[in-house]
Amino acid sequence: MLIGAHVDFEDPLAEAAARNADVVQFFLADPQGWKAPEARPDAAVLRDSAVQIFIHAPYVINLASTNNRIRIPSRKLLGQHAAAAATVGASGLIVHGGHVNKGEDVATGIENWRKALQQARDNGGLPVQVLIENTAGGDNACARRFDELARLWDAVGDFGVGFCLDTCHAHAGGEELLDIVDRVKGITGRIDLVHANGSRDGFDSGRDRHDNLTVKNSEPGMIDPELVAAVVRAAGAPAVVETPGGAQGQSADIAYLRAHQ
Template sequence: MGTLVVILRQLAALRQVCTISSAARRRLGGMRIGAHVDPADPLAEAAARRAEVVQFFLADPQGWKDPQAREDAAALRDSDIDVFIHAPYVINVATPNNRIRIPSRKLLVSHAHAAAAIGARALIVHGGHVNKGDDLATGIDNWRKTFAYAAESGGFVTQILIENTAGGDNACARRFDALARLWDVIGEFGVGFCLDTCHAHAGGEDLVDVVDRVKAITGRIDLIHANDSKDGFDSGRDRHDNLGSGNIDPDLVVAAIRAAGAPAVVETPGGVTGQSADIAYLRERLNG
């Protein structure tokens, strides 16, 4: 499998020397491909990767500061590049800890407003967790309260996508049985879902028929994080790898994107070179 993947990646990368017009890219419909990039100049990063989609942070992913207005807001809104924003990792609206949960809610609202200002399609946030010994039902109800409180003032101004996570026995969105419990109480609020292939694999969920199993719970998949995994199945470790270089059969990643019919973002290492190869590989396989 490894040799074939390398050959396919090389062929796909060579084909990307030719410029892909916006019209040609749009023919892929929902299966537009891109990458998580540095936030300084996302449109330039997209051009360097020939990406149709970009995802980036609006503030320090490990910090609690509100995002600032961007000088390129109009350019981002007017671009034919689809923009997704990833919320900071520190956000955990599920926790019973008031000192984390309440600031998390406020920061999520702040990022939703900032994402709307640049025309982002959605804001992705991790499913969160409760502490060891806490009842997961408490975390799930805290998610319900997050959307209920937002609904009282008109709801989130940007579509919220909850992302499955790789680790933690007390996570709200690692195991799909927990995800089903979560969706039972938040599905009414129109929340969307982001499927991360590395997280599913490392979290102990088989990628075979993963889209069907997720959609049976959520009814939707709005975005795919198309990542390989440096670690084995059910490892609980969130370490992404380039497609075909880790422990996931890349055919399963391609199959998930095709089945979901959703745009895909690679959050893989290697900068422009590594991500361009991953994008080219996916585009080649999806068009082939």
Template sequence: MRIGAHVDSADPLAEAAARGADAVQFFLSDPQGWKAPTARADAAALTTSDVAIYIHAPYVLNVATTNNRIRIPSRKLMVSHARAAAAVGAAGLIVHGGHVNKGDDLAVGFDNWRKTFAYAADNGGLDTPILIENTAGGDNACARRLDALARLWDAIGDHEVGFCLDTCHAHAGGEELLGLVDRVKAITGRIDLVHANNSKDPFDSGRDRHDNLAAGVIDPEVLAAVIAAAGAPAIVETPGGVDGQATDIAYLRGKLGG
């Protein structure tokens, strides 16, 4: 099992080596901005590396929203990031499930996801698999609760789309971790990546604050069991820089092997 970390984008391979990671995740542009990614000087090194590469889309991206000023540029941004992710050999582009505005019909958000894949197909396709990530908060979210995730998959499951399970988000979003993998796979048929994070906040708090695996409110043994059951590569998005993440990676290796 590949185990790695979310790292700074300046030199991801050096960051991986520093942590003893065999997978890395990073941003290709400002996570809070709308600029399309540019070509990277280290693209060849990333593509040929033994380290598995994952790219996280900017946080501002929300293809589900009914707000045209956000939804339309979000579609374009997702396509541009998918193509740029392919240029660095990424195994997937992680995109948050998004949400609609208060008072809007959540069904519109699911249909907007469907339209996003149609838009991508009409504009040359997606060169990197899209991995939709569950989110922690919001009553209007498309991928916080599993009942919403099921409706989302009804809308887009026929497309080439995968799933990224974030353990902190699931806990904070109100989904019990025990048995979660089976419940998710019953909906999506797959888990392609795990964001292995503990939580600083209580169950169903709706708060997205990650903690190191042995430091948060979730039993680390439960986290390890969920990650083992998922059978997918794991990325820690935990605090503490090199030392904190290296400790988390070593913990998972000790529990899971790989």
């Protein structure tokens, strides 16, 4: 079982070593910005490393948006990050499921997802697999509630996309963790990566605030770390902690997951 962490992009392999991580995830550019990623001088070293690499796309990407000034740049930025992710040997590019605005039909956002992937296919395809990630909040999200996720997958599943399951997002989004792997696989047929995160907020809060697994939270409604470990075991996919505390906090979370596999 490959277990690792989301780390700073400056020197991902050093960060992996500091955490005893088998896998790392990082950004290639400002996660809140629209700039294309720059070429990395360590690309060959990253490609040749034994550490498995995943790239997280910027948060600003919203392929579901009905706003042309967001949707069209999102498609462009997706292609740029996919190309850059390929140069570092990434196993996948994680992209949030996106949303439409209040009062708009989520079906429109789902169709926009399909159009984005069709456009990419028509232009020769993306060089790395897109992993759609479930999200924590919003009543107009395409991948918060699993009934919407099922509609999204019906539209995009044939484009070869994968799925990234975030335990904090599921918990905050109102989806129980107890049987979640079976429910996700029943929809998507796959889980390609787990974001193994605790939550600082209660069930169905809609709030995306990650917490460590090694801090046992006695407040009602918080995630039991043993449930997160069970999700990782059942998923049979690489797992990444996106938890606070830097190398020390994440190392403890990684060790916890390994001890419970």
